[in-house]
């Protein structure tokens with residue numbers, strides 16, 4: 001596993017599971033590195049990221065943008081049939 005510039009979790013889709021209340025669904029907002037917003041957790045990204053906000057309890061957490069995915073896909077899933 002290589003350590004990239006970001007340690008944010010990857011984008012979890014349109015209906016992520018809130019780590020606090022278990023609700024499936026969260027708003028998504030793109031923030032640049034200058035749009036720092038505090039998070040309840042210790043994760044404090046100073047880079048561009050996606051800010052997720054639970055639609056039920058309002059818990060917020062940062063996620064990486066899809067651009068921050070590793071460029072090389074280590075997963076070799078070649079389906080041959």
Ligand SMILES: [Zn+2]
Nearest residue numbers: 018021054057
């Ligand atoms: Zn929640």
